[in-house]
Structures are given as C-alpha cells and as structure tokens.
Amino acid sequence: MALIEIDNLHFSWTPGGPGVLAGISLQIAAGERIAILGANASGKSTLAQWIAGWLPTAAATAETGGLTVQGKAYGDHDAASRPGLAQFTGQVPMQQLSGFAFTVFDEIAFGPGNLGLPEAEIRARISDAIRICNLEALKDRDPFSLSGGEQQRLSIAAALAMQPEILVLDEPTSNFDPESRDALLDQIERLPAGLTIVLADASLTTALRLAARFVLLDAGRIIFDGAAAALLAHPRTAEIFGLPEIRLAAEYLQSAGLWPAGVPMPQSTGAAISVLRPLLAASGVSQ
Amino acid sequence: MAAAKDKDREKTLLYVPGEGWLHRLNPLTRLTGLGLVAVAAFALPPAATIVIALVATLMGTVAGAGAVFLRRLTLTLGPLALALFVVHGMLMDHPNRFGFLGLDLSHDGLMYMVKILGRIAALLSGSLVFVTTTHPSALLKALDSHGFPPGVSYLIASPLLLLEPFTQRARAIREAQMARGLDLEGSFFARIRAFPALLLPLVTLALADIDHRAQVLDGRGFRARPRRTVLDAPKDSPRQRLARRVMLGLAPLLIVGAFFWH
Ligand SMILES: Nc1ncnc2c1ncn2[C@@H]1O[C@H](COP(=O)(O)OP(=O)(O)OP(=O)(O)O)[C@@H](O)[C@H]1O
Numbered sequence: 107m108a109l110i111e112i113d114n115l116h117f118s119w120t121p122g123g124p125g126v127l128a129g130i131s132l133q134i135a136a137g138e139r140i141a142i143l144g145a146n147a148s149g150k151s152t153l154a155q156w157i158a159g160w161l162p163t164a165a166a167t168a169e170t171g172g173l174t175v176q177g178k179a180y181g182d183h184d185a186a187s188r189p190g191l192a193q194f195t196g197q198v199p200m201q202q203l204s205g206f207a208f209t210v211f212d213e214i215a216f217g218p219g220n221l222g223l224p225e226a227e228i229r230a231r232i233s234d235a236i237r238i239c240n241l242e243a244l245k246d247r248d249p250f251s252l253s254g255g256e257q258q259r260l261s262i263a264a265a266l267a268m269q270p271e272i273l274v275l276d277e278p279t280s281n282f283d284p285e286s287r288d289a290l291l292d293q294i295e296r297l298p299a300g301l302t303i304v305l306a307d308a309s310l311t312t313a314l315r316l317a318a319r320f321v322l323l324d325a326g327r328i329i330f331d332g333a334a335a336a337l338l339a340h341p342r343t344a345e346i347f348g349l350p351e352i353r354l355a356a357e358y359l360q361s362a363g364l365w366p367a368g369v370p371m372p373q374s375t376g377a378a379i380s381v382l383r384p385l386l387a388a389s390g391v392s393q
Numbered sequence: 394m395a396a397a398k399d400k401d402r403e404k405t406l407l408y409v410p411g412e413g414w415l416h417r418l419n420p421l422t423r424l425t426g427l428g429l430v431a432v433a434a435f436a437l438p439p440a441a442t443i444v445i446a447l448v449a450t451l452m453g454t455v456a457g458a459g460a461v462f463l464r465r466l467t468l469t470l471g472p473l474a475l476a477l478f479v480v481h482g483m484l485m486d487h488p489n490r491f492g493f494l495g496l497d498l499s500h501d502g503l504m505y506m507v508k509i510l511g512r513i514a515a516l517l518s519g520s521l522v523f524v525t526t527t528h529p530s531a532l533l534k535a536l537d538s539h540g541f542p543p544g545v546s547y548l549i550a551s552p553l554l555l556l557e558p559f560t561q562r563a564r565a566i567r568e569a570q571m572a573r574g575l576d577l578e579g580s581f582f583a584r585i586r587a588f589p590a591l592l593l594p595l596v597t598l599a600l601a602d603i604d605h606r607a608q609v610l611d612g613r614g615f616r617a618r619p620r621r622t623v624l625d626a627p628k629d630s631p632r633q634r635l636a637r638r639v640m641l642g643l644a645p646l647l648i649v650g651a652f653f654w655h
Pocket residue numbers: 119120126144145146147148149150151152153197308
C-alpha cells in the first residue's frame with residue numbers, strides 16, 4: 107500500500123464552482139521525492155494542500171474521490187498525531203508564522219512544545235532545524251520582521267522540527283536568491299531518506315534538484331507523471347516553463363552525466379527534444 | 394532595516410530591558426501586583442493612591458524606565474489635571490469656595506480632582522511598572538508554564554505580533570486604491586464614500602488570514618495536547634508564590650474595607 111493514495115479526486119473551492127482538481131489519481135510511496143509542476147492556477151497548491159491534509163475543510167470538500175494516508179483519511183487520524191504525519195509550508199511566507207512567538211527560536215519551538223515533548227528533545231530538534239535552514243544568525247530576531255526568504259526558511263525549519271513523515275513544500279524557494287536556494291536544497295537533499303517530500307513549484311530549477319519523480323498538472327489534470335528526461339521532452343514543458351528553463355534543465359542533465367558528450371546545449375525546444383528522443387528510445391521510454 | 398523594525402516593536406511594547414530585581418521577578422508576580430494596585434487605586438483614599446503612584450514611579454525609575462514614566466505620566470496626567478481643575482475646581486457648582494490669585498475656586502472640587510488624579514496616577518504607574526519590566530514573551534511563557542490555557546496566551550501574543558503587519562497591509566491597500574483613482578484626500582464625503590473600498594479588502598484579507606492561521610496552528614499541534622512544554626520559562630520561587638497568595642488575599646480585604654471607609 108502506498109503512503110498516500112489519491113483516487114479520482116474532483117474538487118472545487120466553492121460548491122458548484124469551477125473544477126480545480128478534475129479527476130486526480132496519484133499514489134506516492136514512502137520516501138519518494140516528487141514534484142508537482144504546472145502553470146499558474148493549474149491547481150498545484152490545491153493538490154499540495156490535499157496531500158498535506160489541509161483539505162478538505164468543513165467548507166471545501168471533495169465532489170468525488172478522496173485521499174488516504176497510511177490507509178485512512180486525514181480526518182480519521184487523531185489530532186495529536188497529524189502534525190507528525192504531514193507538514194505543509196505555504197506560498198505566502200508571513201502567513202506561515204504562528205503569531206505566537208516573539209523570536210525565531212520560539213517560533214520553531216512552538217510546534218514541538220505543543221506536542222508536550224521533553225525539553226531535551228525539543229532543543230535537539232530546534233538546533234537541527236536551525237542548522238538545516240541556516241537560521242543561526244537570526245534566532246533572536248522577531249519573525250515578523252524577517253525578509254520573505256528568511257521567513258520561508260523559518261517556516262521550513264518550523265515544519266522540520268515536527269519531524270513529519272511527509273513534508274509538503276509549496277514554492278519553497280520562490281523568494282530565495284540562487285545562493286541561498288542552493289544552500290537550502292543541499293541541506294534538504296541530506297534529510298533522512300525515509301522522509302517523503304512533495305514539492306509544488308512553477309519553476310523547474312528547484313524541482314530538478316530535489317525530485318526524482320515529476321507530475322505535470324494542466325487545468326487540474328495530470329498530463330504527465332514520470333522522470334526528468336521524459337518531462338523535459340514533453341511538449342507542454344517548454345510551453346509552460348519557457349526556454350531558459352529548458353536550457354537549465356539540459357545543463358542539469360549534463361552535470362548529472364546524462365547529456366551525450368560533444369552535443370551542444372540546445373537553443374530551442376526542438377533541439378532539446380531531438381537530443382533527448384534517441385536517449386529515451388535507448389533507455390526504453392516511449393511516448 | 395530589519396533590525397530597525399525589531400526596534401519599532403520594542404518601542405510600541407514600552408519594554409525596557411534590564412537585570413534588576415524587578416525584572417527578575419516572575420511575570421505572574423508582577424501581574425498579581427498590578428492587579429492589587431488596580432484594586433487599591435479604587436479602594437484606598439487619595440493620600441494612599443498618591444503614595445502608590447510615587448512608589449511605583451520610583452520603582453520604574455530604578456528599573457531604568459524613568460524616561461518612559463516621565464513621558465507617559467505627563468502626557469496623561471497633565472491634560473487631565475488641567476481639565477479637572479477647570480471643570481471641577483472652577484466651573485462646577487461644588488461648595489466651599491475660596492478666592493486664590495483672582496480665581497474663584499472650590500475646595501471640594503479640588504479635592505475631587507486630587508482623588509481622580511491619584512487613582513489614575515496609581516493605575517497608570519502600576520501598569521507602567523508592569524509593561525516596562527515584562528516582555529510579553531516572558532508573560533506568555535509564565536502563563537503557559539503555570540498551566541493557563543494556551544488560548545489565553547494566544548490572545549495576548551497575537552494582537553501584539555499581528556498588529557504591525559496588519560497596519561502595513563492597510564497602508565498598502567490605501568496606496569493601491571489611491572493609485573487606481575480612489576479619492577482619499579478630497580472632501581469629507583468623498584472619504585466617507587471611499588471607506589468601503591478600503592475596509593472590504595482589509596476585512597476579507599483578515600478573514601482569509603484567520604482561516605489560514607487556524608490551519609497553521611492545527612498543523613503545529615496547537616491544543617492537540619492539554620499541556621505544552623515551555624522552554625526557558627521565567628524562574629519562580631516559593632517566596633514569590635507566597636507573595637502572590639498574600640496579594641490575592643489582600644485584594645478582597647481592600648474591597649470590603651472600601652465599603653466601610655466610604
Ligand atoms: N482558498 C481558495 N479559495 C478559492 N479559490 C481558490 C483558493 N485557492 C486557490 N483557488 C483557486 O483555485 C485555482 C487553482 O489555484 P492553486 O492555488 O491551486 O494554483 P497553483 O497551481 O498553485 O497556482 P500558482 O502557480 O499561482 O501558485 C485558481 O483558480 C485559484 O483561484
């Protein structure tokens with residue numbers, strides 16, 4: 107049994123409103139690192155909130171289908187164990203703050219404190235989270251006075267301190283400069299292999315670094331589900347993410363040793379596809 | 394820039410960092426003391442309230458908050474004293490009148506002024522002792538570690554923390570609406586008409602925010618268990634616990650006593 111099973115999920119935010127998720131079926135195994143990609147308003151954040159258990163709510167429920175985690179709906183897990191099951195960090199950094207803590211340190215301590223964990227355990231979790239998210243220099247600062255990127259790092263730290271089985275990140279690096287982004291991704295890559303990571307993003311850069319499996323959403327439907335090379339060859343990929351991203355992606359493949367030697371970086375989608383086709387054919391992937 | 398914002402919050406908080414004995418007391422002890430001062434301000438005669446105000450001001454000054462006391466006390470008591478002097482000392486028909494420097498004053502009216510001023514001064518300086526020596530985060534931790542319901546602490550913390558981002562947002566909405574041609578600097582009526590355009594987005598945002606924050610709190614296990622673990626809780630001692638009991642015991646005595654005095 108997969109860790110998360112989504113079965114033919116139809117969902118709209120208002121009853122009878124436009125369908126935001128139009129028949130999503132998806133299984134995610136424990137330890138998988140999966141990216142949900144797509145254009146603006148394709149439903150990435152909505153799907154991410156389902157996966158993290160923020161949906162359904164009393165006001166917004168599935169029209170058909172649903173989601174189970176470890177075989178049960180989120181609502182059937184008890185309130186004290188849910189924070190350890192999944193953590194979600196949303197797109198707007200300031201909204202992720204608890205509004206309870208006057209310092210970065212206390213913000214991270216808030217969640218584990220709520221669980222009533224022993225003090226030593228809480229301190230250990232905080233110092234791990236601070237190290238991973240590079241918050242040492244900020245730990246006495248007021249969370250609400252941090253910059254957007256700093257707040258994003260803080261909300262990821264607060265999520266990690268809950269030691270969830272599933273970490274759902276919605277555009278976690280959107281406010282990051284490239285250097286802090288790389289620093290954080292390096293650290294996230296080193297998180298325990300058993301941690302399931304779900305990333306929702308509108309850019310390929312972070313996704314290619316973090317994920318091994320890619321789901322492409324288009325108007326609330328999954329139009330692609332597979333590995334990096336095949337994603338890059340998909341016709342919608344270039345349309346959604348544009349050329350510079352395709353180039354970056356090719357560079358990524360090159361650095362990973364997957365790009366054929368001597369072939370120049372592609373300047374167009376067509377060029378990229380003509381390089382990737384034979385590669386895919388050789389590895390047995392068909393389209 | 395960001396550090397400056399931290400400073401702004403400190404300023405709105407009035408808190409003055411320090412290491413003296415008053416700062417080192419458990420916040421709950423100071424809170425109980427403030428409660429007792431509030432009761433005393435209404436129960437005791439004017440002479441006693443003035444003594445309380447003086448002692449509180451002295452304590453605040455020793456704790457390093459002299460400037461805050463001077464500013465707040467003069468800003469509040471100055472205009473009030475003037476108003477009470479004119480209204481009760483001169484204008485109102487209180488008995489026992491006498492002439493002084495050509496003014497027709499009432500002795501009873503002036504006594505009334507002293508009584509009100511004494512109460513306000515005691516209340517204000519007592520509260521100032523509390524807020525200048527108690528950082529809200531210390532109060533939260535003290536409440537939490539003494540088993541007060543987390544909801545209580547949240548009610549104290551969130552307004553202090555969220556007010557500032559909320560004001561910023563209100564300003565942003567105002568600017569955005571003005572950029573789109575909303576008339577906010579015209580006549581009184583133009584502004585009244587513009588009011589819903591400002592208020593609606595703010596209320597909508599606030600409601601969406603509350604929804605979201607409720608989920609953030611659930612996600613972090615807020616109230617999932619009856620008791621939280623508090624790190625770095627302010628120190629407490631048997632003596633302080635005793636002092637708090639004594640103060641809590643004194644309050645009803647003062648109230649009963651007040652009935653006999655008046
Ligand atoms: N809380 C909400 N209430 C009502 N409608 C919503 C809500 N959140 C999202 N929507 C709508 O659902 C649709 C999908 O939104 P969603 O946030 O899932 O898109 P997204 O793929 O994450 O987009 P983006 O790249 O802009 O973050 C959009 O049309 C959006 O307006």
